[in-house]
Structures are given as C-alpha cells and as structure tokens.
Amino acid sequence: MRVEYVSFTDRMARIEYVATRFRRFLAGKVLDVGCDRSNLKTLIPDIAYTGLDIAGDPDVKLNLETMDRLPFDDDSYECVVCTDVLEHLDNLHFVFGELVRVARNHLIVSLPNNWTNARLPIERGKGSFDKYGLPVEPPPDRHKWFFGLQEAVEFLRGQEKKYPFSILEMRVTEKPRPVMVRALRRVRYPSRERYWNRYAHTVWAVMEKDRAKDPDREGRNPSG
Structure with a gap:
C-alpha cells in the first residue's frame, strides 16, 4: 500500500488533495457526500456536481443518520465521494451500503486514524x-x-467482500517529517501495522464497481 507524506491544515486543503489526487475519477455526475460548502464543485467546475450535507451549502440537505435511504436511484452517479464522514455516523454501515448503491463506477472514501490523534495526550497523561x-x-x-x-483498512477490505465493488487503489497519508525522524520511528516500530496505527493519519480508497463479482446483488443494500 502506497504512503504519501502530506498534511491538511484545514478542510479546504483536504478538498484540494481530493480534487488533484483523484481527478481522473471525477468526471460526469459526481455526488459529494458531506460536501460542507461544496468547494469541490468550484475546483472542478466541468463535472455535473451534487453536494449533500446536513449543513453548509449543499445542493441536497439531508441528515444521513435519520434518512431511510439516499434520495437517488441506483447507479445515479459515475463517482461518489465520501471523505472523513462515515466516522461521524451511528449508522456507518448502512450509509456505506447506500454509497455503493448509488455509485455507477467509482466510490472514493477516506477514514481517519483516530489513534494517532489520541496518542500524544494519552502518553503525556494530559x-x-x-x-x-x-x-x-x-x-x-x-x-x-x-x-x-x-481497523480502517480491514473495514474497507470487508466492504470489498460484501459488495460488488473492488478496491482499485488504497493509500495512507502521513504528516511530513524529516527522513531521520521517520527512520528512527521505523526502527522502534518495525511492524507496518504498529507504525501506521501510530503515525498515519488517513486511509484512502478508490473502489470500482465490479458487476461480475455478484450481479444479483447490484442495487441492494444488505446493511439496510
């Protein structure tokens, strides 16, 4: 799995990363779930954009935790984007199934590493x-x-088995640090799993619809 050294100083920096890193998947009709102020539409004006959120400046205002389903037909969007949203939802598994249902070709999703944010306060005891x-x-x-x-990686791998989608690419992002600092950290934590759990801040996945995996499941949300 590829590692990139990047940090996001604010929400806009994260959106700019999405627009640049995943540009080749962002074409045609794009649904941005958790869009906030719909800044992705400004960065990529040539897409048929729909932003969805409970607040901010969305095209569709919707509470994902109280909805019965996303208000879109199956395969409505060439690409669905959902970055750092699922961890805010009690019904995370159901919402993931809805993202899959409305995505025709690709789903771009990210999950944060909560352990890395908690690590220093817990170690310091304050x-x-x-x-x-x-x-x-x-x-x-x-x-x-x-x-x-x-755990985030295992969750995404599990969804790949559950739905007619395959993970096309997966990467983790880690804050930039001097080479020597990273080297010393890897000496202390040679296990990739332990290292990433301590220092990587986000996992990103691009999932591609694979109808050959289970054509009878298309359009269904087994988490519903």
Whole structure:
C-alpha cells in the first residue's frame, strides 16, 4: 500500500488533495457526500456536481443518520465521494451500503486514524483531542467510532467482500517529517501495522464497481 507524506491544515486543503489526487475519477455526475460548502464543485467546475450535507451549502440537505435511504436511484452517479464522514455516523454501515448503491463506477472514501490523534495526550497523561472527550456543552459535531488505521483498512477490505465493488487503489497519508525522524520511528516500530496505527493519519480508497463479482446483488443494500 502506497504512503504519501502530506498534511491538511484545514478542510479546504483536504478538498484540494481530493480534487488533484483523484481527478481522473471525477468526471460526469459526481455526488459529494458531506460536501460542507461544496468547494469541490468550484475546483472542478466541468463535472455535473451534487453536494449533500446536513449543513453548509449543499445542493441536497439531508441528515444521513435519520434518512431511510439516499434520495437517488441506483447507479445515479459515475463517482461518489465520501471523505472523513462515515466516522461521524451511528449508522456507518448502512450509509456505506447506500454509497455503493448509488455509485455507477467509482466510490472514493477516506477514514481517519483516530489513534494517532489520541496518542500524544494519552502518553503525556494530559490534554484532549478533537471530536472526542466530554465537553461541558453539547458539541456541534463528534466522532461516533474510535478506531486505528489497521481497523480502517480491514473495514474497507470487508466492504470489498460484501459488495460488488473492488478496491482499485488504497493509500495512507502521513504528516511530513524529516527522513531521520521517520527512520528512527521505523526502527522502534518495525511492524507496518504498529507504525501506521501510530503515525498515519488517513486511509484512502478508490473502489470500482465490479458487476461480475455478484450481479444479483447490484442495487441492494444488505446493511439496510
């Protein structure tokens, strides 16, 4: 699995990465699930874009946790994008099935490594980390699932077996660090799984519809 050294200073930087790294899949009708302000449409204006979110500036406003289904027909979009969204949802597995259902060709999905965000506060015995904890007031947003990088990879591999989709490419992203720092870390944590669980921040996957795998399953969401 390929490793890229990149960090995202804000949400826009992540969207720019998606627009650049996965440009060849972003053509025709594209559904952006968790679109926020629909910035992907601005970066790639030549696509037939639909943004979906509960807030921000979407074309379709929808609460993914209370919906019965996505309001689109099977195979409605050439490509469906869902980056760092699923971990916010109690019904993560059902929503993943809906992404598969409406995607005609490709699904681009990312999941964060929550362990790496928690690592330093836990080791230091103080501090907090974003999207978790116990704030005094109800937060506007939080993660519903806590998992490491390897669990995220295993989840995506499991969905590949469950649906008529194949993983076309998978990569992890890690914050840029000096070569010597990375080398010392690898000496201390020679196991790839342990290293990634500590230091990689995101796993990305491009999944491609493979109707030959299970043509009778097409259009169904077994998690529903």
